Amino acid sequence: MTRKIALAVAWRSIHNFLTNPAFLAPGILFPLFFFTAFAGGLSAISGAPGFDFPSGYTAFQFVFVLLQSAAFGGVFTGFGIARDFETGFAQRYLLAASNRTGIVAGYVLAALVRALITWAVLTAVALVAGMEVGGSAVDLFGLYGLAVLVNLAATLWATGVAMRVRSIQGGPLMQFPTFLILFLAPVYVPLELLSGWIHAVASVNPVTALLESGRGFIGGEATQVAGAFAIAVVLPVLFALWARGGLKRAEAAG
Amino acid sequence: MSGTLRTQVGQLARRSVLRTMRQPAQIVPALVFPLFLLAVNSGGLKDATSLPGFPTDSYLTFALAVPFMQGALFSVMNAGTDLARDIETGFLNRLALTPLRGAALLSGLLAGAVVLGLVQAATYLIVGLTAGAELAAGVPGALVIVALSISITVAFGSIGLFAALRTGSGEAVQGLFPLFFVILFLSSMALPLDLLQTDWFHAVASANPVSYLLAAFRSLLIEGWDPGALALGFGIAAAVLAIGMFAASAALKTRLVRT
Numbered sequence: 001m002t003r004k005i006a007l008a009v010a011w012r013s014i015h016n017f018l019t020n021p022a023f024l025a026p027g028i029l030f031p032l033f034f035f036t037a038f039a040g041g042l043s044a045i046s047g048a049p050g051f052d053f054p055s056g057y058t059a060f061q062f063v064f065v066l067l068q069s070a071a072f073g074g075v076f077t078g079f080g081i082a083r084d085f086e087t088g089f090a091q092r093y094l095l096a097a098s099n100r101t102g103i104v105a106g107y108v109l110a111a112l113v114r115a116l117i118t119w120a121v122l123t124a125v126a127l128v129a130g131m132e133v134g135g136s137a138v139d140l141f142g143l144y145g146l147a148v149l150v151n152l153a154a155t156l157w158a159t160g161v162a163m164r165v166r167s168i169q170g171g172p173l174m175q176f177p178t179f180l181i182l183f184l185a186p187v188y189v190p191l192e193l194l195s196g197w198i199h200a201v202a203s204v205n206p207v208t209a210l211l212e213s214g215r216g217f218i219g220g221e222a223t224q225v226a227g228a229f230a231i232a233v234v235l236p237v238l239f240a241l242w243a244r245g246g247l248k249r250a251e252a253a254g
Numbered sequence: 255m256s257g258t259l260r261t262q263v264g265q266l267a268r269r270s271v272l273r274t275m276r277q278p279a280q281i282v283p284a285l286v287f288p289l290f291l292l293a294v295n296s297g298g299l300k301d302a303t304s305l306p307g308f309p310t311d312s313y314l315t316f317a318l319a320v321p322f323m324q325g326a327l328f329s330v331m332n333a334g335t336d337l338a339r340d341i342e343t344g345f346l347n348r349l350a351l352t353p354l355r356g357a358a359l360l361s362g363l364l365a366g367a368v369v370l371g372l373v374q375a376a377t378y379l380i381v382g383l384t385a386g387a388e389l390a391a392g393v394p395g396a397l398v399i400v401a402l403s404i405s406i407t408v409a410f411g412s413i414g415l416f417a418a419l420r421t422g423s424g425e426a427v428q429g430l431f432p433l434f435f436v437i438l439f440l441s442s443m444a445l446p447l448d449l450l451q452t453d454w455f456h457a458v459a460s461a462n463p464v465s466y467l468l469a470a471f472r473s474l475l476i477e478g479w480d481p482g483a484l485a486l487g488f489g490i491a492a493a494v495l496a497i498g499m500f501a502a503s504a505a506l507k508t509r510l511v512r513t
Binding site: 033037041045049195198 | 290291293294295297298299300301302304305432436439440443444445449450451452454455459
């Protein structure tokens with residue numbers, strides 16, 4: 001029964017995403033834009049002393065944009081949940097579903113499908129743009145596996161917020177912390193080339209391990225794999241509890 | 255300016271300024287977001303200063319030009335959203351019943367953008383200099399930076415007014431933000447034009463007026479006084495304002511006919 005509920009919720013969200021240009025375009029165009037701006041506009045950074053990423057700056061930035069699109073795919077799904085509460089559709093879900101965990105599962109599934117579409121376009125554009133891939137198929141499986149877990153974590157985070165606030169006004173609350181934690185990681189250069197306060201913050205930022213590991217995968221020199229996957233598994237577990245709390249609040253609110 | 259027009263502009267300007275100052279949700283993001291990006295970028299891109307041909311050894315000084323542009327982008331949203339709300343709530347319809355002149359309405363509405371531009375410019379400059387940025391042009395240069403910042407904020411604000419009058423929707427005005435964000439990123443925002451290695455990116459950034467607005471700020475911060483860069487910066491701001499006001503005036507006429 002839970003599976004049926006999840007599939008029904010997911011189907012509606014995916015249908016909305018694919019048939020409404022206002023939802024589809026930002027989801028796909030934003031990552032492409034960031035990839036273009038960072039990989040194209042900052043390529044000279046690869047000439048900075050100490051920058052020795054084997055697959056070049058395009059691949060270096062691709063990993064960041066991939067993980068960023070994974071996170072923001074989850075946040076945008078949270079916007080959809082908030083909109084469903086504003087229009088009253090989510091309340092109808094709550095009335096109709098015998099197992100309400102299925103509703104959250106449906107949104108999570110929709111976010112994943114949405115992210116997969118974005119990644120397919122992003123990867124195709126990156127390869128056409130001449131991105132060098134040094135990693136093997138197994139490495140790339142690891143990279144996209146990390147992205148899936150980041151998407152899962154971000155969706156559960158945004159779901160928890162959306163179900164507590166139950167209004168699109170909660171959008172900044174979903175978006176800003178995600179933006180903050182992503183950009184306080186080594187976005188433009190590797191961690192060892194950062195200095196000062198940003199190095200100190202990036203060193204303790206869990207996203208740094210995800211980025212460094214992802215870049216290791218695409219460069220063919222796997223690094224921090226165990227640490228990165230440990231973080232990538234723990235985050236969805238924590239945010240699942242957060243989302244569960246949100247669901248209970250939404251149930252209590254009626 | 256006739257006495258009547260002055261009164262009309264004054265009343266609307268007062269309302270616009272008060273409305274802007276009473277909405278922390280408009281002011282705070284316009285101050286915090288650009289400063290956050292300044293902090294992140296000046297930390298993360300510090301190594302760019304070691305590239306041959308980079309104009310300064312302080313990336314913070316180079317990057318300090320960017321918040322002024324981001325602040326101007328926020329003025330598009332703020333000015334446009336305020337006017338769109340007036341349209342959505344019917345306030346503009348009520349104004350249309352009065353002898354109010356179009357020029358007074360548009361000028362008055364931009365008063366909020368002037369105040370916000372002033373607050374933004376002063377904040378960015380104080381925070382930047384406190385954090386260690388250099389200002390080669392000295393105190394007079396700081397005044398010119400504030401003047402340029404206000405000019406650009408008002409110019410971009412006029413585009414927000416046009417968007418609001420054309421669409422009548424706050425949501426549509428908010429939808430412009432990504433577009434302006436793209437225009438900002440596809441410029442010499444992160445590196446000087448001559449260090450942009452990707453050919454197509456260099457071509458786009460060279461044709462992007464935002465690159466020259468940034469160059470005007472950077473001339474004062476890094477080099478001192480460069481009349482050519484400043485003239486280009488103020489000239490572009492004036493051109494954007496002229497185009498924005500012309501388009502907004504035309505859209506206002508259409509909107510008032512519709513109502």
